[in-house]
Each structure stands twice: as C-alpha cells, then as structure tokens.
Amino acid sequence: MVDKTAVAQQFIEAVPYAHALGLTVDDIRGGVAIMSLPWSEHIVGDPEKGTVHGGALSAAMDTCCGAAVMSHPASPALTATIDLRIDYMRAATTGQTIVTTATCYHVGRNVAFVRAVATDDDLENPVAMATGAFTVER
Amino acid sequence: MARKPPEPVQIIKERRDGALHAMLAGIPYVRFMGVQFDRRGDELTAVLPFDEKLIGNPWIPAIHGGVTASFLEITAIITLSWVSMWEDIESGSIDVQQIRDGNLPRLPRTIDFTVDYLRSGLPRDAYARAKVSRAGRRYASVHVEGWQDNRDRLFAQAMGHFLMPSREVKSSA
Numbered sequence: 001m002v003d004k005t006a007v008a009q010q011f012i013e014a015v016p017y018a019h020a021l022g023l024t025v026d027d028i029r030g031g032v033a034i035m036s037l038p039w040s041e042h043i044v045g046d047p048e049k050g051t052v053h054g055g056a057l058s059a060a061m062d063t064c065c066g067a068a069v070m071s072h073p074a075s076p077a078l079t080a081t082i083d084l085r086i087d088y089m090r091a092a093t094t095g096q097t098i099v100t101t102a103t104c105y106h107v108g109r110n111v112a113f114v115r116a117v118a119t120d121d122d123l124e125n126p127v128a129m130a131t132g133a134f135t136v137e138r
Numbered sequence: 139m140a141r142k143p144p145e146p147v148q149i150i151k152e153r154r155d156g157a158l159h160a161m162l163a164g165i166p167y168v169r170f171m172g173v174q175f176d177r178r179g180d181e182l183t184a185v186l187p188f189d190e191k192l193i194g195n196p197w198i199p200a201i202h203g204g205v206t207a208s209f210l211e212i213t214a215i216i217t218l219s220w221v222s223m224w225e226d227i228e229s230g231s232i233d234v235q236q237i238r239d240g241n242l243p244r245l246p247r248t249i250d251f252t253v254d255y256l257r258s259g260l261p262r263d264a265y266a267r268a269k270v271s272r273a274g275r276r277y278a279s280v281h282v283e284g285w286q287d288n289r290d291r292l293f294a295q296a297m298g299h300f301l302m303p304s305r306e307v308k309s310s311a
Contacts, residue, residue: 014196015193015194015195015196015202016190016191016192016193016194016196016202017191017192017193017194017202017204017205018194018202019191020191020192021204041166042166042167042169042170043166043167043170044165044166044167045165045166045167045245046165046245047164047165047166047240047242048242052167053165053166053167053168053208053211053212054211054248054251055167055171055204055207055208055209055211055212056167056204056208058204058207058208058211058251058253059202059203059204059205059207059208060204061204062202062203062204062207063194063202063203063204066203080203080255080258081203081253081255082254082255083252083253083254083255084203084207084252084253084255085250085251085252085253086207086248086250086251086252087249087250088247088248088249088250088251091247
C-alpha cells in the first residue's frame, strides 16, 4: 500500500519532537519501520563519555514503533502507545548513528504488538531492544 | 557533653542545591529537554515546562510519548543518584565545587525501563516523582509517577531497573 507509507512518512516528519531529536525515516512499509538517530551533542547523557541518553533512545524507539503500527496493512492510520519496555544492553558508541528497526508483528481488534531493535555500527551487538503494545484506533 | 552547633540553614541549602544543580547542569540531554527539579529537604519533584518542540502529535496536540519516557527516566536516574549521594552531601564529603568543575558523580545506568501510558500528555507543564523501591549495592529498582494538573490523575507511570556505579573513587589516571 503505497499511500500508507507516504502518509506515515509525512506523519513522522510533522512530529516536532522527532524533528528536534534529528530523527530521520529510512523506510516504512508493511508493518516495519526503520529510523535513524544521528549522534548529536544535545542528546548526550554521559558528558564524560559522550554517550547518548537512554531517554533520547526511548523517544526514537517509541516513534519508530508507532510508525511500524501505522504502516501495518491491517491497522488504521492512527495509534497511541499503551506501554513500552526498553532493555538497554550497552551504551551506543559515541558519534555513531543509532538505527532502530521496529516490527509490528500482530494487529488485533484493539491492540497492536511491536518489537524493536536498535544498533550502532556494530550490527552484531544491539544497543537496545524494545517491546510495546499500541492502541488500534478504529 | 557539648554537641556541635547545627550548621546555618543557608550553608546546608547551598550545599544541597549546589550538588543538585551541578549534577543537572552536567547532563546535556536534561538541558535540551528543559527538565528542572524542585527540592524540599530530600524530596525531589521533576518539572518539565511545556515547550512546542516536545509535541509528538500536532493534531491533538499531545506531548510525544518519547518525551514522557525521557522525562520519567531522567526523574528516576536523578532521584536515584540523589538518594545515593545524600549522606555524602550532608556530611560534606562531597565537594560541590568539584562537581561544578565537571567531576560529576557517575550516574546509575538503565538496565530496563517500562513506561505505562495512562492518558495523553497535554500541552502544558508536567511533574514527576520517583520512589526508590530498593537500592542495593549493584542493582536498584525505581518507580516513577508523572502527572500534569492533578496529582492523583497520573498521565504516565514507569518502572525501571538500574545498575549502580561502583562506589570506588575514580582513579585520576
């Protein structure tokens, strides 16, 4: 569904906080969304090491998960987060872009389920993983 | 037995606020979001003044879910750090000037964080308080509540686990 991808793309680009973070959309289709969070000074949580704050990564993952839900063929265009759990495996390497891939793997009548993985340049060792439940607005 | 006279209130306040503000000023993401902390004795309330850039859904409009998550996570980390620093602040063994000079105490690291979104965040100021359910030597468990207009009507709550920084003094090497 070409339309849905275009709508989701537009939607994300109109989100002020996504813009403030510098979050960009790499791909959104069929329940899978890929977004990039480039390293920048203002999202740093540990000034000594220059690593990104967990909260900024949460925001990127939340946005990406929501977009994955919206892009799912069985889901309508709007959603809101019910809950989101993030596991932080390691600090992202300073200066590297964090790429999040979110997959909406089930859309029920009322709830959509999503999981996401975030990596930096070391693709073998994810930085963080997320699981979430989202509303399905009908 | 003569007891040491209590310290003047101004000195105590200066040390407590000095340690808190120095810690906050050192974290770029806290400044970026504009999170502030109100302190009453050892109790902290995080305040997130509303700003247009914090919007996630411009049509409703509502605060971004990621902003809510970040706000609650910042509240948890700062409160946890604050609780673990408190005794050293009181005894004066923490040198506020050192923190101001950029020698920040090492912050707890998030292991996992789960946000429960109860209602949409309105475009106005938000508040949060964290309760440290357990602070062990290595792991800590923290619960956070966030609200806007009414203290009893939470817009989000969160639960997280944290890895505590080791208490050894950082080597200068």
